[in-house]
Amino acid sequence: MNRATAIRESVGDRVFLALIYIFLCCVLVAVLYPLIYIVSSSFSSAQAVVSGKVWLWPVDFSLMGYKVIFSNPAILTGYMNSIIYTLLGVSINVVMTVAIAYPLSRSTFVGRNLIMMLLVFTILFSGGLIPTYLTVKAVGILDTRWAMVLPGALSVFQVIVARTFFQSTIPKELGEAAELDGCSDIGFLWRVVLPLSKAIIAVLILFYAVGIWNAYFDALIYLKSPELYPLQIILRNILILNTIDATALVDANQMAARQGLRDLLKYSLIVVATVPILCIYPFVQKYFVQGIMIGSVKG
Amino acid sequence: MKNTGVMGVRGNTIRRGDKRSGGLAAGRMWRGIKRHWQLYLLVAAPMAYIVIFKYIPMYGAQIAFRDYSVVKGFTGSEFVGLKHFRAFFQSPNFWLLIKNTLGISLYSLVVGFPAPIVLALALNEIRRVKFKKTIQMVTFAPFFISTVVMVSMIMIFLSPRLGFVDHIVQGLGFESINFMGSPGYFKSIFVWSNVWQGIGYGAVIYLAALAGINPELYEAAKVDGASRLQKMRHVDIPGIAPAAIILLILSVGQIMNVGFEKVYLMQNPLNVSTSEVISTYVYKIGLLGANFSFSSAVDLFNSLINLVLLISVNAVAKRISDNSLW
Numbered sequence: 124m125n126r127a128t129a130i131r132e133s134v135g136d137r138v139f140l141a142l143i144y145i146f147l148c149c150v151l152v153a154v155l156y157p158l159i160y161i162v163s164s165s166f167s168s169a170q171a172v173v174s175g176k177v178w179l180w181p182v183d184f185s186l187m188g189y190k191v192i193f194s195n196p197a198i199l200t201g202y203m204n205s206i207i208y209t210l211l212g213v214s215i216n217v218v219m220t221v222a223i224a225y226p227l228s229r230s231t232f233v234g235r236n237l238i239m240m241l242l243v244f245t246i247l248f249s250g251g252l253i254p255t256y257l258t259v260k261a262v263g264i265l266d267t268r269w270a271m272v273l274p275g276a277l278s279v280f281q282v283i284v285a286r287t288f289f290q291s292t293i294p295k296e297l298g299e300a301a302e303l304d305g306c307s308d309i310g311f312l313w314r315v316v317l318p319l320s321k322a323i324i325a326v327l328i329l330f331y332a333v334g335i336w337n338a339y340f341d342a343l344i345y346l347k348s349p350e351l352y353p354l355q356i357i358l359r360n361i362l363i364l365n366t367i368d369a370t371a372l373v374d375a376n377q378m379a380a381r382q383g384l385r386d387l388l389k390y391s392l393i394v395v396a397t398v399p400i401l402c403i404y405p406f407v408q409k410y411f412v413q414g415i416m417i418g419s420v421k422g
Numbered sequence: 423m424k425n426t427g428v429m430g431v432r433g434n435t436i437r438r439g440d441k442r443s444g445g446l447a448a449g450r451m452w453r454g455i456k457r458h459w460q461l462y463l464l465v466a467a468p469m470a471y472i473v474i475f476k477y478i479p480m481y482g483a484q485i486a487f488r489d490y491s492v493v494k495g496f497t498g499s500e501f502v503g504l505k506h507f508r509a510f511f512q513s514p515n516f517w518l519l520i521k522n523t524l525g526i527s528l529y530s531l532v533v534g535f536p537a538p539i540v541l542a543l544a545l546n547e548i549r550r551v552k553f554k555k556t557i558q559m560v561t562f563a564p565f566f567i568s569t570v571v572m573v574s575m576i577m578i579f580l581s582p583r584l585g586f587v588d589h590i591v592q593g594l595g596f597e598s599i600n601f602m603g604s605p606g607y608f609k610s611i612f613v614w615s616n617v618w619q620g621i622g623y624g625a626v627i628y629l630a631a632l633a634g635i636n637p638e639l640y641e642a643a644k645v646d647g648a649s650r651l652q653k654m655r656h657v658d659i660p661g662i663a664p665a666a667i668i669l670l671i672l673s674v675g676q677i678m679n680v681g682f683e684k685v686y687l688m689q690n691p692l693n694v695s696t697s698e699v700i701s702t703y704v705y706k707i708g709l710l711g712a713n714f715s716f717s718s719a720v721d722l723f724n725s726l727i728n729l730v731l732l733i734s735v736n737a738v739a740k741r742i743s744d745n746s747l748w
Binding site: 133135143144147150153154157158160161178219223225226229231233248250251253254256258274277282307308309312337339340344358362390397400 | 451455458460461465467468469472474475478479482483496548553556560564566568570571573574578586618622675683701704705708709721722732
């Protein structure tokens with residue numbers, strides 16, 4: 124069969140396919156190279172990084188950058204804070220999303236169109252940065268850990284995705300049968316719907332976790348105490364605010380020694396900040412495409 | 423989705439066999455609410471969240487028409503009408519902000535919108551599962567990188583001292599370029615790094631749409647002797663068009679919103695002439711400068727433009743293609 128198609132394929136088609144392969148290989152290199160470069164540099168010596176010897180694999184293998192990071196109290200505090208915010212935030216987000224998405228998926232739920240309209244309108248229009256800030260302030264959670272989890276406790280987009288999932292995977296008859304058997308709505312949600320919805324819960328966890336772990340803007344506007352800062356704010360202070368040194372070109376040689384460690388630190392920090400969130404990818408990957416498909420194509 | 427709702431209700435009515443007066447229907451509605459009180463319990467907390475963190479700020483947006491004072495609050499502050507809007511329209515920054523904001527988002531739209539489609543169409547031609555999976559895995563990975571890390575990577579790579587990009591530029595015999603310090607490069611750096619980060623994620627949706635195309639269409643194309651390119655043009659592209667149009671409508675509705683997080687991090691005194699956009703301006707004037715009412719007016723103006731754009735693009739899409747958000 125393969126042979127047959129090979130013969131039937133015209134020259135034009137084969138050239139076209141070859142071009143596609145070349146294109147995809149270019150994409151692969153373009154995406155992969157920066158990632159490898161960062162990881163390799165982080166495992167190299169400061170000397171090798173500064174002198175530009177690293178171009179693909181680590182040079183003078185060293186764990187210096189990581190040692191410095193894990194002995195820095197500010198970074199460690201940031202790390203702990205980010206873990207707390209992510210665990211707490213994801214729990215709140217997932218519970219809230221399911222709690223509103225499930226009733227909205229029930230066709231007998233009186234008022235669901237009204238609630239849906241209220242939700243969708245918040246996507247189309249928002250009060251803006253300042254009124255939101257003033258509201259958070261009025262609620263009294265400014266500069267507390269709650270400011271990192273409550274203002275973003277629900278994503279309307281994820282609610283729509285979850286609702287579509289419930290609608291398309293939980294047969295209506297199942298709910299009616301459970302109702303006849305005297306099962307309460309919450310009991311049905313807990314014992315029947317949730318066990319059938321592992322895929323969507325995995326997707327919700329993934330999206331919320333990535334969002335919270337990577338967020339820095341909420342921390343920037345709502346937090347003032349350094350001991351509450353999440354990792355991203357610490358990263359910003361180290362990686363970005365210190366980076367604009369126009370003098371770098373002028374006296375690169377003199378600064379090299381002192382600069383060296385700081386440059387190496389940047390690579391290691393990037394790796395350390397990204398690896399934890401990357402770790403959840405394989406766990407949820409199984410459900411991931413399924414989840415996105417349900418949410419996007421039907422939603 | 424609306425249809426299923428209507429059908430569901432109708433189904434119940436027919437089964438229970440009573441289609442009498444409106445009074446009875448209302449009574450049944452209340453009974454339904456009573457019987458499903460637990461659903462309302464579930465909805466209570468999320469709705470409280472929506473009201474507190476979404477609708478109260480919307481109500482608070484009226485400070486754009488007032489001179490906000492902390493003591494007097496949202497509604498007590500003195501009403502000044504369009505004063506702040508006028509001040510914004512007449513400020514020397516106005517046209518610069520509009521130009522930068524629109525410039526960046528139109529550039530993003532033109533490059534960023536087709537990029538994942540091209541990747542998905544290319545991947546769809548590949549029959550080697552391993553190769554396809556590898557490309558998908560790798561291109562998806564940057565999705566997990568935070569904005570802070572992304573911007574630091576950009577800075578490292580483009581740095582005149584450390585970056586490999588500059589090493590390449592010098593290797594080709596050109597003068598070293600200070601990319602982050604040149605206003606002219608800002609838009610391209612912003613847009614193309616977004617493509618780098620988002621292309622794999624964006625392609626997932628289109629790959630799903632491509633996977634859903636009826637195989638008979640491919641067989642018919644084969645029988646008709648269509649080349650790969652013709653098959654792409656006449657089967658694949660129409661197959662993903664509905665998803666593409668929805669995403670296009672949504673991105674046009676965001677045209678005045680250039681991602682604050684990334685622009686703000688990429689900004690420096692040297693490139694601010696092209697990198698200052700409405701959202702960064704609102705943040706600086708409003709929160710850093712404590713000019714609450716003025717920056718709320720800017721924000722409100724921005725949101726209104728977005729809303730109008732979204733509604734009009736949706737209307738156009740509805741008329742010419744049957745695909746629309748509502």
